Amino acid sequence: MSYDIDGDNGKISLRNYVFQRLLYFLCVKHVQHLFLNKNLVQALRTTKNHLAKLDYLGVKTIGDFLQFYPRTYLDRSVFNTVSNLMANEIATLKGTISSLTQSKSQFGKMLIQALFTDSTGSIEVIWFNQPYLLRMFRPGMEVILSGPVKYRMGRPNLVSPEFEFLRDEQVHTARIIPVYHETEGISSKWMREKIKPLLEYADYFQEYLPRQILESERLLPLNEAIKQIHFPENMESLRRARERLGFDELFIIQLLALIRKKKWHEGAENFYKKIEHESEVSDYFIRNLPFELTGAQKRSLFEILEDVKKPVPMLRLLQGDVGSGKTIVAAAALYSAVKAGYQGALMVPTEVLARQHFDNFKKLFEPHGIRVEILVGSLKEKEKRNVSENISLGLIDIIIGTHALIQEYIGFKNLGLAVIDEQHRFGVKQRDILKKHGFPHLLNMSATPIPRSLAMTLYGDQDLSLIDEMPPGRQKIMTRIVPDSKRRDAYGWIQEQIRQGRQVYVICPLIDESDFLEVKSAIQESEYLARDVFPEFKIGLMHGKLRPRDKEQVMKDFNEGNIQVLVSTSVVEVGIDVSNATIMMIEGAERFGLSQLHQFRGRVGRGQHQSYCFLFTKAYNQDSVMRLESLVKHHDGFKLAEIDLQIRGPGEIYGVRQSGIPDLKMASISDSGLMKRARTQAENILFTDPNFMQHPELLKKLEKYFMDEP
């Protein structure tokens, strides 16, 4: 089906046109909606059990199902013959099956043996523990088998092959076969059976890429790409399907980034905040620090100071591992802003962090005669009013605070530079509110080191500065994986450390992103530890549902050493700084991404004592253990993010998921060629049709993302 209503070459008559228009309207606007959004129940005729599992995978409608793309493929399109088999190859054979027998192997497994014959000869086939095969196969039946060839006693065998009866169109053999991400109870085979008959629905997907892009980039139409991505005719059509769907992802991401960037600059013309002076100004500040900046810090600061001179508001991301020293770079930039006659603001996600920065900044800035204040939700009304008044009068130079900072009622006298710490905790919308405060320059900071290529893809709307070097003399944190069998020993050892005066963090497992369950598990864990494991010590509890005042108290107690063990959910991990805490215990470690585990680990190793990180895990499967082992081996956040990117994809990198960016299912971050094409086309279209008047379908697609934006 095609929805081409332009009437190529004017061949279509008016009546035809009206008719097609109607059809278009019916098909696209309604049928698409009806069909693609149709519940899977009728379409699949499957059990509730399977539906629940699909639901878990995020598949609720036919449209979702068709966009559940294969993970990889097996090429079973080329047939072998019995006479040409080689040991250990995966062979696909077409022929008949006969002489089925059942027996027991020497290890007590149930064995099914059969003889398979094609035009070139016969071979023995073996299956283990699949008695139902006896009922399925009748001697003489035509089948296609695909499986590994093993030699036994000098003769080739086909071991546990996948099989499929000959039918009009093969689904599991005799072609390039899709392999899906499996969960328990949903196999690739099941997926293939179910998706194949749904493929025709692909025609109800609405093409949203402009025609000229499809043509100049030689991309497959959307419906065709979706069909080919599941059941490709050949390797070339698979390549083209991947290209098309990958292009889409990158194109949308680039468009969103460019639109955001444009929006950021919109209306700023009359608000030129020029932060410029001789470099001696920031040099003076830096010379007064008790340490020398690292090369990466100097470079980043230079990039920032170059940027804030320009007549457009800066939008820059400063990335660096935990402890790489981002704060001081931001402080130097703020110092410059104040010396140029502006106010500065530092916004952080939690009150705990705000207070830490406040104490730190007071020490840094007061000797320079710069006035620093704090504004957080838990201040008394009167204090808040007082502070906000002083902000608007310009009596405060640098204000530190939480979200409270960007409330409507706050009016800056002359905000020149805003810094947002842990930017992924804030949404794009919150960032845009800043514009109301006179278009300040904006420096975002993120302690999630992600590879530059990924950062440029995901944060294409921001310029990037990387601190990829640690200050000298940082200790390595000894990291150990602790299986259940070693748990008791580990507890004993930790107890000894606490007796010697050290303190401990305990992070509770991530529970299906449910705050409620997570809090509950943290409460239980703290009770358990207090009762059964560390009865002689004080245990504290920290989670997102505590009142700010209580959080404050717990942090204070931990800081002052009144609490020895701090149990916490995974949501409050940022920015706590207690140098006497030297042990980080993480429960259910296999559930976290490497970069998030690395974040947790960064909480310790801040004092003069050797620090340790224990990864408690019940996972025995090879992959999980190997993943955790990379934490034992690597201490560089960029490296770990790279590994996460390879094993689990960009969505697993801590902080990326929350960033309101579409998932990358198909595109590869490393495909810089495709990336450039997408970027160029995105720039083109924004230039030629900035409001998408000519491209309503594309606009609709984009609007969805802007609506979902955090």
Ligand code: ADP
């Ligand atoms: P993060 O990047 O995680 O925000 P911080 O800015 O909090 O890191 O810095 C961590 C610690 O390192 C702070 O105590 C800071 O004073 C110190 N620090 C920062 N830069 C340097 C440096 N160049 N040399 C030595 N110590 C530094």
Ligand code: MG
């Ligand atoms: Mg920090």
